[in-house]
Amino acid sequence: xxGVMQNPRHLVRRRxxxxxxxxxxxxxxxxxxxxxxxPEEGLKFMVYLQKENIIDESxxxxxxxxxxxxxxxxxxxxxxxxxxxxxxxxxxxxxxxGFYYGYTFGSGxxxxxx
Amino acid sequence: KQEVTQIPAAxxxxxxxxxxxxxxxxxxAIYNLQWFRQDPGKGLTSxxxxxxxxxEQTSGRLNASLDKSSGRSTLYIAAxxxxxxxxxxxxxxxxxxxxxFYFGSGTKLNVKP
Numbered sequence: 001x002x003g004v005m006q007n008p009r010h011l012v013r014r015r016x017x018x019x020x021x022x023x024x025x026x027x028x029x030x031x032x033x034x035x036x037x038x039p040e041e042g043l044k045f046m047v048y049l050q051k052e053n054i055i056d057e058s059x060x061x062x063x064x065x066x067x068x069x070x071x072x073x074x075x076x077x078x079x080x081x082x083x084x085x086x087x088x089x090x091x092x093x094x095x096x097x098g099f100y101y102g103y104t105f106g107s108g109x110x111x112x113x114x
Numbered sequence: 115k116q117e118v119t120q121i122p123a124a125x126x127x128x129x130x131x132x133x134x135x136x137x138x139x140x141x142x143a144i145y146n147l148q149w150f151r152q153d154p155g156k157g158l159t160s161x162x163x164x165x166x167x168x169x170e171q172t173s174g175r176l177n178a179s180l181d182k183s184s185g186r187s188t189l190y191i192a193a194x195x196x197x198x199x200x201x202x203x204x205x206x207x208x209x210x211x212x213x214x215f216y217f218g219s220g221t222k223l224n225v226k227p
Contacts, residue, residue: 042217045214048214055212106157
């Protein structure tokens with residue numbers, strides 16, 4: 001079991017470009033969570049998805065950010081028209097049925113906006 | 115709204131010292147509290163998980179305590195080693211939402227040889 005796979009590990013984008021971050025959950029896990037870690041800060045919840053559904057997006061910025069978890073394939077966190085303030089580490093976690101049932105974090109994607 | 119605070123933000127100690135990292139949270143309605151280790155550029159490694167009904171958990175040289183009523187947890191590291199150098203994050207899982215961890219900003223530990 002390869003664990004939670006996030007790619008790319010590092011991503012550099014120029015201001016105004018789009019960033020796409022991918023998260024492949026552990027086998028058998030149908031729940032995915034995205035967290036963002038700004039420099040020198042803790043992780044902040046962004047969004048919680050199940051297959052084809054967004055369950056809780058209360059931590060997502062209102063504009064430019066979107067997330068999906070299709071029936072097939074990885075979960076995608078999409079950031080349109082990136083700005084310098086989007087530079088952060090983005091972590092994904094997966095669970096078989098909510099955090100109550102255990103969860104695993106990925107190694108993260110480090111986004112740098114230049 | 116739950117807020118998690120960790121003190122100190124950074125700590126530098128000589129090898130062999132026993133040390134204590136502190137975590138406080140504002141809402142005592144938690145399901146569990148977890149301590150993570152984060153190495154530079156890496157993901158999170160779970161160290162200890164304390165259920166709300168527990169007072170402490172131990173793993174090797176690590177001991178974590180929980181005082182839910184006062185909103186505090188401590189992580190005790192005995193006989194620190196250079197390999198313990200990392201950032202330590204505290205996170206709480208609230209009773210009202212099993213799907214959203216609240217993290218502190220971490221304590222960055224440097225153990226000098």
